[in-house]
Amino acid sequence: MITPKAKRQPSRTWHWLRRHILNEAQFTHVLLILLCLVVLFPIVYTLITSLRPQGFGLSREVVSFDTLFFGHYERLLSTPRFARQILNSAINSLSGAILTTLVTAMAGYAFARLDFPGRRAIFLFIIAMMLLPGITTLIPLYRIASDLGLLDTYFVVIMVYGAYGIPFGIWIMKGFYETIPRVLEEAAWVDGASPLQALFYVIIPMSLPGLTAVFLINFVFNWNDFLTALILLRSTEMRTATVGLFDFQNQLSGNNSELLAAASILIMTPGVVIFLIARKAFLRGMIEGAVKS
Amino acid sequence: MPKLILNKIYPYLLIAPAVFFVIAVSLYPTLYTFYLSLHRFRRGQFEFFELRNFEIILGSATFWNSLRLTFAFGVFFLILVIGGGLLLALVFNRKLGGTSAYMTIIFIPWMISEVVAGIMWRWMFLPNVGILQNALGPLLGSAEREYLFLADGNGALGVVIAATFWRALAFATLLLLAGLQTIPSELGEAAAIDGANRWQQFRLVTWPLLLPTTQVTIVFMSIQSINAIGMFLSITRGGPGRATEVLSLQMYREALEFNNWGYAGALAVVMFVINAALAFVYVRSLNAQHAFD
Numbered sequence: 001m002i003t004p005k006a007k008r009q010p011s012r013t014w015h016w017l018r019r020h021i022l023n024e025a026q027f028t029h030v031l032l033i034l035l036c037l038v039v040l041f042p043i044v045y046t047l048i049t050s051l052r053p054q055g056f057g058l059s060r061e062v063v064s065f066d067t068l069f070f071g072h073y074e075r076l077l078s079t080p081r082f083a084r085q086i087l088n089s090a091i092n093s094l095s096g097a098i099l100t101t102l103v104t105a106m107a108g109y110a111f112a113r114l115d116f117p118g119r120r121a122i123f124l125f126i127i128a129m130m131l132l133p134g135i136t137t138l139i140p141l142y143r144i145a146s147d148l149g150l151l152d153t154y155f156v157v158i159m160v161y162g163a164y165g166i167p168f169g170i171w172i173m174k175g176f177y178e179t180i181p182r183v184l185e186e187a188a189w190v191d192g193a194s195p196l197q198a199l200f201y202v203i204i205p206m207s208l209p210g211l212t213a214v215f216l217i218n219f220v221f222n223w224n225d226f227l228t229a230l231i232l233l234r235s236t237e238m239r240t241a242t243v244g245l246f247d248f249q250n251q252l253s254g255n256n257s258e259l260l261a262a263a264s265i266l267i268m269t270p271g272v273v274i275f276l277i278a279r280k281a282f283l284r285g286m287i288e289g290a291v292k293s
Numbered sequence: 294m295p296k297l298i299l300n301k302i303y304p305y306l307l308i309a310p311a312v313f314f315v316i317a318v319s320l321y322p323t324l325y326t327f328y329l330s331l332h333r334f335r336r337g338q339f340e341f342f343e344l345r346n347f348e349i350i351l352g353s354a355t356f357w358n359s360l361r362l363t364f365a366f367g368v369f370f371l372i373l374v375i376g377g378g379l380l381l382a383l384v385f386n387r388k389l390g391g392t393s394a395y396m397t398i399i400f401i402p403w404m405i406s407e408v409v410a411g412i413m414w415r416w417m418f419l420p421n422v423g424i425l426q427n428a429l430g431p432l433l434g435s436a437e438r439e440y441l442f443l444a445d446g447n448g449a450l451g452v453v454i455a456a457t458f459w460r461a462l463a464f465a466t467l468l469l470l471a472g473l474q475t476i477p478s479e480l481g482e483a484a485a486i487d488g489a490n491r492w493q494q495f496r497l498v499t500w501p502l503l504l505p506t507t508q509v510t511i512v513f514m515s516i517q518s519i520n521a522i523g524m525f526l527s528i529t530r531g532g533p534g535r536a537t538e539v540l541s542l543q544m545y546r547e548a549l550e551f552n553n554w555g556y557a558g559a560l561a562v563v564m565f566v567i568n569a570a571l572a573f574v575y576v577r578s579l580n581a582q583h584a585f586d
Contacts, residue, residue, distance in 0.1 A: 035381075106311075
């Protein structure tokens, strides 16, 4: 794609190929389509495995397409433990995402619009501290939660999820508020609204796309979380679907890979589907979240 | 006047919940880590242990092994993800069409939980049944014995690097593409008129202007790679032996499997220092982009 020297003459075959078969743009498209196929391969492989009859999972034997087997999905969905863990995932990730959205809707506004002493320092403090999460804070959080008797509760996981989304959410909301013309709030103030009323009745209703992006991105991230739930949730009844899948992998031996594959597909579905539906909000939100554009 | 006071404290009211969460979930646990690192856990009690945990760590071969592995993992992952991301971003920036469709597809892995991704990649490299093991193993091994990826330390680390790269490629591409799009195309065109070929255009015009974005992407991805643990747990569990036991995994095990809280705390302090250095660079490069102007 990148020709090193302009002077170099392309060979005759190459020239002919470009004229008659593929020009440079088409060639690039072919490569990109191949890349997409490679990227999708592990997912398709898992999907196919999940539809094979018991015992055939990862084997090389070819199974014809008329014997597509949905039994593993039926079996999973009727397993109380799996259903319970999916429910746990839903409760934790929804509540965490709602919490993040509320907190960042307010803080983002203060950082975008209001001038107050310490604004810049506090902003950098939030962004910098939240770059440290992951395993280094979860080990002490386990001790803290254990001392407070909060291990293995919805509460602690929701709090942690709520907190993890904050820096990202503040970036997105700050960027979003900055696109709303100032005149609108000023008009509300003139009409006698307090700043708080202006925020809740004028600004927030106009910011629904931004709020939706924060909510959806955080929901998917919480849904996919593994580490927080692994460390802070100890019992099978409280663990979320991703941790349940990990436990399941450790318990299974040999011939049950079809069931594990079906569970993998079910667990990845909500995240992937939400992303595909709201992909514009996701991509824009993630750019905002990591680099100020 | 009460209204005036309200206006003064109003910004702080708006950011208070965000600040509270950051302190509760990030600052306090980080300080607690330092406490843990100076103590040892015995018969359910913490006793003061001076700096002995650090002495133990620095004298332990497993620590240096883990540090080396973390570093090797990070370097290879970064080279792949930044190189691959840059290449893709440059291709997409040429506006050949279809960018958003390609981007959507390669983004799907990022929307899949680490554990699910890990389980899928592990399957592809399982001995006897794994599709990539069967395809690549015989090529890399000797005539009589095929190469078993997960049975060899480097091979197992390679699988984790590949899986992490697969998941993160689109995210790096997105950040770099966002950076590229802020560079006016006239600059490249002007260079082309002056006789610069494509490589020269990239090296002399695009690369220097893209450097701040590249820095942010590198730091972001480094933090990701240091905290990566889900992939290691679901693909190798640190094995074979301790050949893929990176720092985060060792810390997790020492704390939750062996109740060695002091040792884990000291490890967390070491990782905190590494993370803090990266966070510092991150905030500085954000500052360089004048987030507040």
